[in-house]
Amino acid sequence: MIELKTPAEIDRMHVAGRFVAEVLTEVGRLADVGVNLLDLEHHVRGMIKRRGAESCYWDYSPSFGKGPFRNVICLSVNDAVLHGLPHDYVLRDGDMLTADIAVMVDGWAADSARTVIVGTPADEDLRIIRATEEALEAAIEVSRPGKRLGDISSAIGAVARDYGYPVNTEFGGHGIGRTMHGEPHVANKGRAGRGLKLRPGLTLALEPWFARTTDQIIYDADGWTIRSADGSRTAHSEHTIAITEEAPKVLTRR
Template sequence: MIELKTPAEIERMHVAGRFVAEVLSEVGRLADVGVNLMDLEHHARAMISTRGADSCYWDYAPSFGKGPFRNVICLSVNDAVLHGLPHDYTLRDGDVLTADLAVSIDGWSADSARTVIVGTAAEEDLRLIRATEEALEAAIEVSRPGNRLGDISAAIWDVARDYGYPVNTEFGGHGIGRTMHEELHIPNKGRPGRGLKLRPGLTLALEPWFARTTDRIVFDPDGWTIRSADGSRTAHSEHTVAITDDGPLVLTRRVQDNAAANGESAARLSIRD
């Protein structure tokens, strides 16, 4: 069942969204050469505990996972792109790190992801991140009453095609609200004018992610971490978005996103924000 949220409920999700943005900004700031992924995990845990929020990941046990997830943030490096299980890995110069976080505050959830570069940035990695950011902004722009779900998928696919990146459709966006995953699967590839008509009150997590040279994925032995099948590097950008009478409202917008909207790529800002 698809639940339409009231303006008051959307504002409660916005509270969670602002906190998610804060944590992801802090994780991006701390991600540096020599930093261990578990240090980032424990810092995120401390922030969540201090805020009195609840992790949507802790004890999460979907059908595709291997047992309950016992971390509060997904950290995926280089060819890993989704559901990266934090582990004993020390970041190196040039690593591409994706941080994905979802929390609930007072019963309402928000979900967001960003990809940053650790240390020296390679232009091809910046380009890949930029593609996911542009695809996300394109998807947000068409998230308006009267449009359809396929318009969101098509907007993401159009950007991927322009950049020459293949698109996987097994994992994509989803509904969100009282729980992290609600009804609606939003593939990152589709046709405009198809699917559910968008209405005020819909709240969606939009998340384009691309691998440089493949649309196929493989799972690590940990049962969670998803990688590109050919080992090519990956990137992932995600926001929680509410559809309102006035257009899309991004509930997880970060400060550097506003700077990017003014002309500087968030991919480059992400190196040191």
């Protein structure tokens, strides 16, 4: 069921969104050559505890995962793009790190992700990050009353096409509010003018992610970490937004 939020409820989601933005800013600041992913995980655990927030990931058990997720942030490196399980890995110069986090504050969720480069950036890595960021902004721009879900998907897919990146549609954006994941699913490619009509109060997590040369994915043995099937590098950008009468409201803007 899709629940439309009142302006007051959107404001409460914005509280969670500001905290999520704070966490991702901090992770981006700390991500450096020689830093262990487990240290980032435990730092974020401390931030969540001090804020009195609740991780949406801890004990998360969807159909595609292997057992309950027992971390508070997804940390995916290089060809890993989604649901990266924090593990004993020390970041190296040139690594691409995607951090994805969702939390609840006073019963309302927000979800966001960003990809950063550790140390020395390569032009092709900067390019794919820029593509996901531009796709996200294009998706936000069309998220207005009267538009349709397909307009969002089409906007994301158009940016990917312009950059020459293939698009996987198995994992994409989603509804969000009192829980992290809800209806509707928002594919990262689709036809404009199709699908659910957008209405004020609809809240969505929009999350374009691309791999450089494939739209196929594989899973690590951990049962969670999703990688590009051909080992090409990946990037992921995500914001939680609310559709309002005036303009889309980005609740996780850093």
